[in-house]
Amino acid sequence: MFTTENLTKSFYLFHEKIEQQKNQLSELDQAIGDGDHGNNMSRGMTAVIQGIEEKQPETVPELFKVAAMNLISKVGGASGPLYGTAMLQMSKASQTTEDTCQILTEGLAGIKNRGKSSEDEKTMIDLWFPAIEKMQQGKLTKEDLVAFVERTKDMEAKKGRASYLGERSIGHIDPGAASSQLLFESFMEAGVF
Numbered sequence: 001m002f003t004t005e006n007l008t009k010s011f012y013l014f015h016e017k018i019e020q021q022k023n024q025l026s027e028l029d030q031a032i033g034d035g036d037h038g039n040n041m042s043r044g045m046t047a048v049i050q051g052i053e054e055k056q057p058e059t060v061p062e063l064f065k066v067a068a069m070n071l072i073s074k075v076g077g078a079s080g081p082l083y084g085t086a087m088l089q090m091s092k093a094s095q096t097t098e099d100t101c102q103i104l105t106e107g108l109a110g111i112k113n114r115g116k117s118s119e120d121e122k123t124m125i126d127l128w129f130p131a132i133e134k135m136q137q138g139k140l141t142k143e144d145l146v147a148f149v150e151r152t153k154d155m156e157a158k159k160g161r162a163s164y165l166g167e168r169s170i171g172h173i174d175p176g177a178a179s180s181q182l183l184f185e186s187f188m189e190a191g192v193f
């Protein structure tokens, strides 16, 4: 279950992980995109932490909202509006339910709507979708997350910059799936699930 405490902790952890892996994320994006994914996420999450410290949100929906607004307004790349829309939908969902899977499913629906994308197109959805599915079936583990990211290697990109490469995108991990792994790991370490 999301609580004000564990969600705040999740965002701090996510920011830390992004800072630690900024270069690796940008390197993944260098191979099949424009090489800025680590920097985009770093700029976004730095703004999210600043927003949290300034606004001191006291509820789960408010926390997701602060995250959404900062990601949408501070990140130039595609990932900002995509993560931001996910957070906005999670803000809305958490006003009416405490069901973690349902809240995450609404977040995923936000990404799909915004990106006009679905599973197996080599995007962050290929982390979100199987992760939520596994949570519905039983326990999601960190090993599962690693496996889901690895699976994006074999996929051909159908959306975003990587899709310009067509078949040449095969053999590389999707950077957005890799950053989403860090988000889900943060939720786990903060005790959300």
Ligand code: ADP
Residues within 6 Å of the ligand: 029, 033, 034, 035, 036, 037, 040, 041, 076, 077, 078, 079, 080, 082, 111, 114, 115, 116, 117, 122, 123, 124, 125, 159, 160, 161, 174, 175, 176, 177
């Ligand atoms: P940009 O491509 O604008 O430079 P980033 O490099 O920050 O933005 O983010 C790229 C990531 O965004 C991709 O690895 C992919 O996971 C995700 N992405 C891009 N387009 C879409 C889309 N239409 N739907 C879902 N995810 C997408």
Ligand code: MG
Residues within 6 Å of the ligand: 029, 033, 034, 035, 036, 037, 077, 161
């Ligand atoms: Mg990029």
Ligand code: MG
Residues within 6 Å of the ligand: 034, 036, 076, 077, 078
């Ligand atoms: Mg870019």
